[in-house]
Amino acid sequence: MKIIVPMAGIGSRLRPHTLTVPKPLTVIAGKTIVQRLVENIASVLQDPIEEIAFIIGPVAKGFPANTQQDLLAIAEELGAKGSVYVQEEALGTAHAIYCAKESLSGPCIVAYADTLFKADFTLDVNADGAIWVKQVADPSAFGVVKLQDGIITDFVEKPKDFVSDLAIIGVYYFKNGDKLLEEIQYLIDNDLKENGEYQITNVLESLKQQGAQFIPGKVDAWMDCGKKDPTVDTNKQILIFEEEAGANLVSEDVVLENSKIIQPCYIGKNVILKDSTIGPHVSIGAGSTIENATIVNSLIQKNVQISNAKLDNAMIGNHAKYNGNFTSVSIGDYTELI
Known part of the structure; x- marks a missing residue:
């Protein structure tokens, strides 16, 4: 075939x-x-x-x-x-x-x-x-x-x-x-x-x-x-399917400092979470740092820095930096909002 x-x-x-x-x-x-x-x-x-x-x-x-x-x-x-x-x-x-x-x-x-x-x-x-x-x-x-x-x-x-x-x-x-x-x-x-x-x-x-x-x-x-909204929703559905199948999508080396993860979530390698609540239905790519944030129903790519944020229905590209209080955003690669 x-x-x-x-x-x-x-x-x-x-x-x-x-x-x-x-x-x-x-x-x-x-x-x-x-x-x-x-x-x-x-x-x-x-x-x-x-x-x-x-x-x-x-x-x-x-x-x-x-x-x-x-x-x-x-x-x-x-x-x-x-x-x-x-x-x-x-x-x-x-x-x-x-x-x-x-x-x-x-x-x-x-x-x-x-x-x-x-x-x-x-x-x-x-x-x-x-x-x-x-x-x-x-x-x-x-x-x-x-x-x-x-x-x-x-x-x-x-x-x-x-x-x-x-x-x-x-x-x-x-x-x-x-x-x-x-x-x-x-x-x-x-x-x-x-x-x-x-x-x-x-x-x-x-x-x-x-x-x-x-x-x-x-x-x-x-x-x-x-489009952005259906893609974020697709991420949510896949996380639910993976959880039902018994998959563990959280990397063993994630750093949790006064933070919690509400499943289902995907957390990549070398991710640092500080003073944050992540999930449900969130994917975070490798090498990202999240600080003082609450994130639900969102798709975040690799090497992203997020701080002082409350995100819902967000899609953030690779190498982006975000610091703010917007709740529904679509940010491409190498974008900075600080």
Whole structure:
């Protein structure tokens, strides 16, 4: 099994946090979004992962030079070969997959790296394909699928009238990666675009018309990392899941001086807490110092200094310094409010 991860978007909705770190490499509860994504996929696969192919954007569009090294390390940790491709121009979801054409063969998962999920099902690898879906309250904001006898019959983009409440979350299984590549190649060779881009939905429809049967892969939780507030909420949900699984996310070397931690929380290595109350639902990256602060429901990255603060629903980037009484903030890397 191969996993193809298109992640070339610049993550403009999550700025300033994506000015120096690509959105999929944003750390949530101690792990990057993309690492959690491939781990979630691995948990529902029966077959071993042969290769993980990442499609990133160019350095000129905000992807640091060390991005490739970080991604290869994620693949290695899962015992898979890592490959990194660059999408030089944003030409759509199908085009992003096409950039990894050298890795498109055999059974594969395609997963767009701007979402996380929690699932408890086993993927049927004998099916032609599968599309991960989640039941939602307002399907008009999403692409949805219609089902008949457990088979997907239609793909409907942002329906104005109710047709289904099963939203497509952006994770797909294809039994035949070669056929997937063939269909994308057809789009590109014939310049078949929608709104100036090559879309994966056109590929799915073409495969379906040729007889391919897609089944739904239903997930229990679908977590968005597109903007600041949903990302902070995703951090909260992951901490709750980790606590339920019995994980201890507090580093053994954390320094507690007249401070307490209210679980669930993630506290990285070499963190110093002085005269502070942390939690619940807080992640603090390694090397950070928190003094005279009360922090709940917040996501704080590495090497941050916070003092005299009361924070709720906050997201603070790496190397930031914050001293104040604001309660809902979004602070990017190397920012100082003192």
